[in-house]
Amino acid sequence: MSIRETGGRVVAMPSRRLALERAPDEVLCRVFLDGEEAAFEVLVTRHRALVFSLVRRYTTRPEDAADLTQAAFLRALEASRRVFARFTPVGPAPFRAWLVRIALNLAKNHARHGQRWRPVLVEAANDEVAEAPGESAQDGLERAERAREVREAVLTLPRRQREVLTLRVDAGLAFKDIAETLGITENNAKVQFHHAVKRLKARVGEPEEMR
Known part of the structure; x- marks a missing residue:
């Protein structure tokens, strides 16, 4: 299964999901413009962790960061057809940089509108820190507390x-x-x-x- 160009159009062939997952961003943007909705879903999956980690620096709670992440992709989807059409067909598409700008603007607006640091329970902070293999509960709590301190300092x-x-x-x-x-x-x-x-x-x- 592959993605190939036919008559200047990028066409998704059978078993397209696997091909889309392997395709670079520039191909996904062009495929999406040609009507392949799944291409944008792949872009979301590929860049979700990046957007979340970026906006998390501007929030006090992980659920706020999750909301901002969703908002960033919704805003990107709304503007995608207009913006993707401006991407040059030669060379990598600047999708990642464009998405980062959207996420950063949303995060800054969130922080600007009276969102101040509030103490977060260690247990709550630990919910978003994946447990490392072989890590004790105490080590996990200490790592979560460390992550909370760094986020507070960044803010x-x-x-x-x-x-x-x-x-x-x-x-x-x-x-x-x-x-x-x-x-x-x-x-x-x-x-x-x-x-x-x-x-x-x-x-x-x-x-x-x-x-």
Whole structure:
């Protein structure tokens, strides 16, 4: 089973789901434009964890992050046909960067509208931290508490530092892409990241994901 182009159109062949799951984002965007609704479902599955981890930095509760994640994909779906049509047929589609911008804007709006850090019970924090193989209950609680402390510290960062940190650590973007997303210079993105990491180290030590 494969996805191939016929007469300039991308066509999903038999057993299309497996082929879609293996296809790069640019192919999925083009297939979706050709009427293959399942292509967008694959994009959601592929990038859901990324969006959740990004917006989680701006929320106090995992359920808020889940709501923002759903909102980001709904907004992307609403604009998809108009935006996908602008993607160049040559080279990778900037779907991931576009989706990150949507998620970041929603997260910033959420934080801006009076959403402040509130203490979270360790038990509640532990619900969203997957138990590691062979990990004791005590170790799991300590790891969850550590994750809560890091999230709290991130929420205290200046806005620009938090944005750069989130895009770098959670979205995995290069500094060049971060600069383009935020409308700043690449050097400024690097400086903001450096200051963000320095602040976090002073507050909670070096977060594991930045080692």
